[in-house]
Amino acid sequence: MAERTARRLRPRGMDDLGLRRALGDRMLPVLVAAMSFLAALALAGAVAAASLAAHWQEGAASSVTVQIPRPEISLPRRADGGEETRLEAVQRILRTSADVASARVLTTRELSDLLRPWLGVAADNASLPLPAVVEVHLAQGADADLLNLALADVAPGTLTESHGLWVGRLSVLAQSLQACGWLALLLVAAIAAAVVMVATRAGLAARREAIEIVHGLGATDGDIAGRFARRVTRLTFTGGLVGALAAVPVLAALIQMAAPFMSGQEASVWSTDPLAVLAIGRPIWIALPAMPVVAGAIGFLTAQGTVRRWLRKLP
Amino acid sequence: MIRLERVGLQYGAGATAGPDVLRDVSFVIPPGGFRWLQGPSGAGKSSLMRLLHLAIRPRSGKLTVLGTDIGAASRATLPPLRRRIGMVFQDFRLLMHLTAFDNVALPLRIEGRPEGQIRADVTEILRWVGLADKAGSRPAEMSGGEQQRVAIARAVVGRPSLLLADEPTGNLDDVQAVRLMRLLAELNRLGTTVVVATHNDALVARHPGPSLRLESGRLVADG
Numbered sequence: 001m002a003e004r005t006a007r008r009l010r011p012r013g014m015d016d017l018g019l020r021r022a023l024g025d026r027m028l029p030v031l032v033a034a035m036s037f038l039a040a041l042a043l044a045g046a047v048a049a050a051s052l053a054a055h056w057q058e059g060a061a062s063s064v065t066v067q068i069p070r071p072e073i074s075l076p077r078r079a080d081g082g083e084e085t086r087l088e089a090v091q092r093i094l095r096t097s098a099d100v101a102s103a104r105v106l107t108t109r110e111l112s113d114l115l116r117p118w119l120g121v122a123a124d125n126a127s128l129p130l131p132a133v134v135e136v137h138l139a140q141g142a143d144a145d146l147l148n149l150a151l152a153d154v155a156p157g158t159l160t161e162s163h164g165l166w167v168g169r170l171s172v173l174a175q176s177l178q179a180c181g182w183l184a185l186l187l188v189a190a191i192a193a194a195v196v197m198v199a200t201r202a203g204l205a206a207r208r209e210a211i212e213i214v215h216g217l218g219a220t221d222g223d224i225a226g227r228f229a230r231r232v233t234r235l236t237f238t239g240g241l242v243g244a245l246a247a248v249p250v251l252a253a254l255i256q257m258a259a260p261f262m263s264g265q266e267a268s269v270w271s272t273d274p275l276a277v278l279a280i281g282r283p284i285w286i287a288l289p290a291m292p293v294v295a296g297a298i299g300f301l302t303a304q305g306t307v308r309r310w311l312r313k314l315p
Numbered sequence: 316m317i318r319l320e321r322v323g324l325q326y327g328a329g330a331t332a333g334p335d336v337l338r339d340v341s342f343v344i345p346p347g348g349f350r351w352l353q354g355p356s357g358a359g360k361s362s363l364m365r366l367l368h369l370a371i372r373p374r375s376g377k378l379t380v381l382g383t384d385i386g387a388a389s390r391a392t393l394p395p396l397r398r399r400i401g402m403v404f405q406d407f408r409l410l411m412h413l414t415a416f417d418n419v420a421l422p423l424r425i426e427g428r429p430e431g432q433i434r435a436d437v438t439e440i441l442r443w444v445g446l447a448d449k450a451g452s453r454p455a456e457m458s459g460g461e462q463q464r465v466a467i468a469r470a471v472v473g474r475p476s477l478l479l480a481d482e483p484t485g486n487l488d489d490v491q492a493v494r495l496m497r498l499l500a501e502l503n504r505l506g507t508t509v510v511v512a513t514h515n516d517a518l519v520a521r522h523p524g525p526s527l528r529l530e531s532g533r534l535v536a537d538g
Contacts, residue, residue, distance in 0.1 A: 016417075016424070210410050213410060213421075214421070215394075216368065217425050217469075218395065218397035218398030218422065218426070219425045221390075223425065315372050315390070
């Protein structure tokens with residue numbers, strides 16, 4: 001009988017210090033969930049800015065537009081005295097130049113597409129003297145200015161427009177956005193630590209007498225701090241998990257909307273393949289499961305530090 | 316062994332330092348010794364008990380408890396020492412959210428004893444203090460005398476080397492008081508050093524023994 005009574009009295013997950021009440025299971029997890037949701041958004045922003053910057057730099061930095069006014073006019077060819085149009089002269093240079101990785105003449109239809117926003121449907125059958133436009137991708141380390149000189153030499157009036165300046169400005173913008181994202185992430189982590197510290201101090205104040213009793217019975221700082229840390233870690237991990245789960249649909253929607261910009265393809269916003277969404281957001285999907293772990297780690301370390309510092313008041 | 320050499324104590328420090336609570340207190344209690352600690356209220360009995368319980372450190376002089384110089388000891392050396400000291404507080408200091416069983420089991424759990432042994436020891440000691448049927452009760456559901464017996468059971472369950480008791484019979488009826496004094500004598504006979512603070516002169520007269528007397532923070536009698 002006594003045996004059975006004793007077994008019944010031995011509780012599972014013994015709570016000597018009464019922390020279940022002192023560190024309630026509502027406030028802290030809810031706050032941490034909100035912060036981990038914000039952290040997921042900040043992280044997504046930072047990752048998106050980084051991949052946009054990389055994408056632009058890769059794609060646009062090496063791209064140059066060449067405009068040839070009155071492309072159909074024939075010129076005498078210097079090498080053999082034959083004739084070629086101004087466009088053909090430019091294409092010959094582009095084909096032979098080591099600076100050019102690839103070159104493509106835009107079709108009349110593509111030109112009309114470019115003009116339509118300004119001219120409306122008139123662009124389709126306008127009899128304007130349009131220049132020829134060649135989209136050129138430069139080889140690595142190529143100098144757009146030298147190419148410009150060479151082209152203007154065979155077909156005077158040809159304009160070479162480098163995107164470098166704009167790409168530079170966009171990169172700076174993207175990098176700033178990225179820095180803001182990381183800063184927001186750091187700030188959220190710092191606020192999380194502060195919230196945990198306040199909650200732990202409140203718990204210490206509420207259970208002061210119990211802590212002094214247990215301390216007097218010979219519990220070490222590590223014992224007492226460990227009990228607080230276990231409780232706080234469980235609460236912050238739960239909060240982090242809830243926040244990360246809540247962020248999944250929001251992030252999926254954002255990535256889906258951003259997909260056309262990231263992939264460089266003309267894709268309808270909502271028709272993007274789910275697998276592509278997974279692929280584009282890979283860094284985010286990898287970081288998201290880490291959110292509860294990081295939240296738990298912040299909780300553990302902050303609680304340990306706060307309790308140990310507080311215990312120094314006792315002899 | 317307990318040794319005090321010109322021990323002084325005051326609460327607070329610097330500008331906020333209070334008056335001396337203890338002044339130049341010196342005495343020795345050999346291992347396995349017994350001492351009454353007597354004196355009027357405010358004489359410094361409780362402060363001396365707190366010193367011996369390592370809840371405070373002396374401001375001056377040298378305090379040696381269970382062979383360790385407390386003034387010079389690092390913080391980390393104190394918890395193992397505290398586990399060898401049992402203390403019965405005047406106000407019991409039980410954890411109100413725990414049952415009698417868990418309150419008594421607390422020192423053993425802190426020590427990391429196996430749960431099976433804890434069950435046996437706690438059940439045994441609760442039976443001894445006459446609270447076997449109250450094992451599942453919380454302190455709020457018990458009388459003052461029953462709470463005091465829980466506090467006593469918690470102090471002795473770990474078989475401490477030093478047992479400190481501050482007015483341990485205050486809430487006990489005569490039968491329980493006699494039982495307690497017999498328990499203290501028995502522990503003392505088995506080698507535990509025992510110090511009992513009281514202002515109940517009748518109790519001391521019934522159980523004569525060597526006595527320390529404090530008055531206004533000074534030791535005025537030893538023996």
